[in-house]
Amino acid sequence: MGSEEAPDDLSRKALEYSAYYAGKIETVPKVPVRSLDDFSVWYTPGVAAVSRKIEKEADLSFEYTNRWNTIAVLTDGSRVLGLGNIGPEASLPVMEGKALIYKYLGGVDAIPIPIRASGEDDLIRTAEALEPALGGINLEDIASPKCFGVLERLRESMKIPVWHDDQQGTAGVILAALYSALELTGRHLNQSKIVLFGSGAANIAAARLLIQAGASAGETILVDSKGVLHSEREDIDQLFLKNRWKYDMALATNSSRVKGTLRDALKDADVLIAAATPGPDVVKSEDISVMKANPVAFLLSNPVPEMWPQDAMKAGAAIVATGRSDFPNQVNNSVLFPAVFRGALDVRARTISDTMVIAAAQELAKFSKEKGLSETNIIPNMLDWNVFPAVAATIGEQAQREGLARKAGSRSELLEKAQSTMERSRRVLSLLMEKGIIRAPPEDSAAGK
Amino acid sequence: MEELEIREAGSEDVEQAAELIVRMKRLNGEFDPLFKVVDDAQQRAVEYLSASMGGGDRFVLVAARGKKVFGVLRAEVKDRLFYIPSKEGDITDFYILPEVRRKDVGREIVDRASQKLKAMGAEIIVAEFPAQNAIAVRFYSKRGFRAVVDIFAKEEKEEGQ
Numbered sequence: 390m391g392s393e394e395a396p397d398d399l400s401r402k403a404l405e406y407s408a409y410y411a412g413k414i415e416t417v418p419k420v421p422v423r424s425l426d427d428f429s430v431w432y433t434p435g436v437a438a439v440s441r442k443i444e445k446e447a448d449l450s451f452e453y454t455n456r457w458n459t460i461a462v463l464t465d466g467s468r469v470l471g472l473g474n475i476g477p478e479a480s481l482p483v484m485e486g487k488a489l490i491y492k493y494l495g496g497v498d499a500i501p502i503p504i505r506a507s508g509e510d511d512l513i514r515t516a517e518a519l520e521p522a523l524g525g526i527n528l529e530d531i532a533s534p535k536c537f538g539v540l541e542r543l544r545e546s547m548k549i550p551v552w553h554d555d556q557q558g559t560a561g562v563i564l565a566a567l568y569s570a571l572e573l574t575g576r577h578l579n580q581s582k583i584v585l586f587g588s589g590a591a592n593i594a595a596a597r598l599l600i601q602a603g604a605s606a607g608e609t610i611l612v613d614s615k616g617v618l619h620s621e622r623e624d625i626d627q628l629f630l631k632n633r634w635k636y637d638m639a640l641a642t643n644s645s646r647v648k649g650t651l652r653d654a655l656k657d658a659d660v661l662i663a664a665a666t667p668g669p670d671v672v673k674s675e676d677i678s679v680m681k682a683n684p685v686a687f688l689l690s691n692p693v694p695e696m697w698p699q700d701a702m703k704a705g706a707a708i709v710a711t712g713r714s715d716f717p718n719q720v721n722n723s724v725l726f727p728a729v730f731r732g733a734l735d736v737r738a739r740t741i742s743d744t745m746v747i748a749a750a751q752e753l754a755k756f757s758k759e760k761g762l763s764e765t766n767i768i769p770n771m772l773d774w775n776v777f778p779a780v781a782a783t784i785g786e787q788a789q790r791e792g793l794a795r796k797a798g799s800r801s802e803l804l805e806k807a808q809s810t811m812e813r814s815r816r817v818l819s820l821l822m823e824k825g826i827i828r829a830p831p832e833d834s835a836a837g838k
Numbered sequence: 839m840e841e842l843e844i845r846e847a848g849s850e851d852v853e854q855a856a857e858l859i860v861r862m863k864r865l866n867g868e869f870d871p872l873f874k875v876v877d878d879a880q881q882r883a884v885e886y887l888s889a890s891m892g893g894g895d896r897f898v899l900v901a902a903r904g905k906k907v908f909g910v911l912r913a914e915v916k917d918r919l920f921y922i923p924s925k926e927g928d929i930t931d932f933y934i935l936p937e938v939r940r941k942d943v944g945r946e947i948v949d950r951a952s953q954k955l956k957a958m959g960a961e962i963i964v965a966e967f968p969a970q971n972a973i974a975v976r977f978y979s980k981r982g983f984r985a986v987v988d989i990f991a992k993e994e995k996e997e998g999q
Contacts, residue, residue, distance in 0.1 A: 620937040626865040629936065640936055 396692070402830075403482075409831050413485040414492065414501075417817075419455070448795070451524065451737055458734055458810075459498045460525040462487045463516055465506040467532035471667070471691065477503035480530060487529060487554075493818065494777055495727025496810035497734065499527065509538050516543050516551065524734045527726070528553040533590040534632040550733045550741040556594035558722035561729070561746045562768065563595045563662060563687065564602055565753035566720050569767035570660070570685040570708040572758070579603045582658040582681075586651055586672065586695070587665030588613035593634050595662060596642065602747045607644030610654045611635075613665075617654045619643045652676050660685040663695040671695040674704035683707035689720055708764050717765035724769050725749060728777040731807050732784025736794035741784070748787040752780045774811075781807035840903050842943055844950050847891055847898040847910070854907035855900055856883035862933035869970035872991055887912065895958065899951055901934060901943050909934035909943055913951045915958045927955025929965040944977060 407413075420431055429435050443449045451457040466480035484501030491499035502519070506512045516526055516539075528551065531539060536553055543551040552558070571578060583604055585592040588611050600606045611618040618639045622628075628636040647654055651672070655661060658680045663672055668688070672695040677686060686706040688694035691713065698709040698716050710718035729749055733741050756769050756776045769776040782803040788794040798806065821827040847855055860883050866873035876882065890896040890912050901909030912931040918924050929951055934943055952963050965983060967974040975985075 621935060623861075623864075625936050626861060627868060630865075630868055636936070 405832075406830055407482060413482075413489045447521070450521070451795075455498060456522065457524050457737065458496070459500065459523055460491070460527055460730060460734070461502045461516075461519055461523055462491070462499050462527045462529050463502045463504065463512070463519075464529040465512055465531055466503050467530070467535065469530040474532065477505055484529060487527070490723055491527075491727050491730065492814055493727075494723065494771065494811065495731040495781075496807075496812075496814035497727060497730050509535050509542075512539050513542055513546075517546060520547055520549060523549055524737070525550040525552065525730055527730070530555065533593070534634055536590050537593070537632075537634040544740055548739050550730070550738050552726070552729065552733075552741050553590070553594075554722050554726050555590045557598075557741065557743075557746050558726045558729075559591040559664070559689075559720075560594040560598035561725045561750045562720050562722055562753070563591075563689075564598055564747065564750035565725075565757075566687065566710050566718065566768040567599070567660065567662075567685070568750065568754035569757050569762055570687075570710070572754075573762055573764060573767065574659075574683050574685060574707050576659055576685075579605055580608075581605075581660055582608045582610075583660040583662065584610045584612060584651070584654045584658045586612045586654075586661060586663040587690075588618060588635055588638070589664065591664040591689070592662065593638060595664070596638055598743060598746060598750075600641070601743050602750070606641045609642045610647055610658075611638055611642060612651045612654050617643065617647050617649055617651075619646050619648055621646070622648075652679055655680050657681055658684065660687075662687045662689070664689045665695055666690060667693045668695040669693055669697050669700070672701075674700060677701055677704035677706055680705070685709075687711075687720060708767060710767060714770075718767050719770060720768060721771070723771050724753065724773070724776060725780065727811075728780035728807075729784050731777065731810065732781035732803065733788065735781065735796070735803055735806050735810075736785040736788045736798060737796045738784075738788040739793050739795065742788075742791055742793060744791060745784055745787045745793075748783050749780050752776075752783040756780075777811055778804050778807035781811075842901050842903050842908060842938065844899060844901050844909075844943075844947050847887065847900045849888075849891075850905070851900050851902065851907050852884055852887050852891075855887055855898065855910040856880055858907065858910045858933045858935070859883040859887065859912070859931055862931060865933070866968050866971070869968040870991075872993070873968060890914070897951075897954060899947055899954075901938065901947050908938045909947055911947050911951050913955055915955060915960050923961030925959045925961055927952065927958065927960030927963045929963065932965070932967075945981070948981065 439453045443453060462484045464480050464484055466477040467474045469475050469480045469483055480503045481501060484503055488499035488501050491497040504515050506515065528540060536556065540551060540553045540556060571581060583599060585596050592611065596609055596611055600609060615624060620640050622639065625639060628639060655676050656679045661684065665671060667690045672688065677684065684706055685708045686701045687710045688696050688701060689712045694711040698711055701709045710720045712720055729741060753769055753776065756779060757767055760766060782800050785798060785803040786800055789797060860879045863875045863879060867875055887898050890898050896914035899911045900907045910933055911929060913927060913929045916926050916928055918926055955963055965978055
């Protein structure tokens with residue numbers, strides 16, 4: 390999400406509105422209640438028949454309840470936005486925001502669940518205990534490397550999809566934007582030298598997904614605050630003990646054993662993906678200029694990219710993307726996660742595999758291409774409404790292809806289902822606003838808007 | 839690619855082998871603060887290995903491809919004054935670089951060292967490593983070793999420290 394407004398003004402509004410509305414989401418019934426007699430159907434005694442049926446076949450909970458469309462936004466608040474380890478209570482506004490986006494863009498009922506957890510095992514036990522109520526789990530804002538272990542173990546143990554947006558979502562949109570950027574600059578994924586600057590959850594996941602999508606592992610290089618990652622780096626045994634995922638990348642990538650700094654890694658590179666630390670001047674013009682001609686530079690830190698896009702272009706970058714909405718090519722998870730879960734829920738997928746994410750990235754890239762690829766249009770934005778059902782349908786199709794779906798549907802059926810669920814969600818919100826049930830924000834009301 | 843060769847370390851291997859020894863000592867430091875490594879560890883490792891390479895009751899093996907050393911093992915034979923068997927072969931230091939791990943190099947170098955220690959009169963083989971090193975525990979357990987001695991440590995600090 391982005392805005393042209395000054396950060397101070399946005400902070401003031403966020404505080405004022407949050408207090409005014411006392412939260413961003415609430416539960417609204419979806420069945421008619423014509424009189425209190427209806428409760429005999431919706432609740433006791435009638436509901437017992439439904440429970441007995443589900444008791445015999447647990448999966449019927451997806452048919453007879455809202456489980457089919459319900460996910461948890463689960464966090465321990467250990468790494469929230471740029472705020473760090475602020476704890477579960479303070480993470481609640483962020484989780485509510487995520488739930489709002491899920492509902493508005495994906496028609497998904499997402500419940501914010503920040504928990505007091507002492508570690509990986511606590512998070513895992515909680516997620517597993519919640520499974521009977523849910524169609525899926527979105528892990529959110531969990532510190533790295535803990536997030537890798539949590540996702541990995543839950544993907545193994547659970548029969549509903551578990552998604553960590555900071556890993557899979559970010560990796561998916563990076564891949565989508567990269568497909569377009571490579572096409573525009575006449576490159577191929579499997580022949581490109583790709584440098585990822587920053588080795589947190591986003592870039593480790595991106596490197597893994599890019600390699601799975603066909604990028605050469607040997608020609609992929611990760612760089613972190615200690616320099617280029619390679620299998621003989623001094624801290625390699627520490628990584629082995631404390632961050633197995635980064636350790637694995639150190640062994641799998643950088644076959645030419647480049648050592649040193651970001652600039653050493655960028656020599657003759659085709660692509661830079663920076664998700665390191667807010668800039669500017671974290672990446673310098675001299676770094677871009679040692680890359681191949683017309684390189685691709687994704688500078689994704691927020692609120693300030695590692696280098697201003699205009700400076701990257703001046704230094705020779707042909708395509709530049711950032712995480713911000715006020716520059717062209719915003720690489721933003723929001724174009725992916727609502728649609729991914731919509732698609733996964735509609736086919737009742739058991740998991741969201743990496744190949745499903747790759748298919749979604751290809752769909753995003755295809756959408757941009759059909760819209761007209763250019764150096765300022767490499768990835769759809771949130772106003773491209775049609776991209777959401779298209780990605781949802783792709784996810785559903787791919788899940789079926791991989792035998793991960795418990796419900797079948799043709800592309801057109803999935804498209805229609807996603808479209809109608811998403812539109813319904815937005816229509817309900819519009820109606821509530823039109824009827825004044827959701828009031829206008831305080832300052833608009835005061836101005837008589 | 840050229841095969842890894844396990845051989846006795848020569849003087850040309852000492853610098854690289856010493857680096858690996860220092861890596862291993864630093865890895866030990868991850869398990870317990872009492873294994874904090876000294877600043878001049880590299881120099882000491884060079885001296886330590888050099889002093890172990892002249893034959894007698896100790897030796898150093900390396901796993902190498904050409905001139906590049908990927909693994910090192912130092913071992914010695916010790917008397918057991920009060921026990922039978924009376925000689926033990928002690929693997930005091932053992933490290934291999936991550937890129938050749940899980941490729942059986944560890945097993946090969948330990949087997950070679952065991953044979954050599956046996957030939958030098960050792961009737962049991964022992965290996966030393968930090969108690970918290972679960973990876974080493976797994977490695978040796980898989981090869982039939984079992985825990986025999988616990989070493990308990992306690993720091994004695996001056997009052998007021």
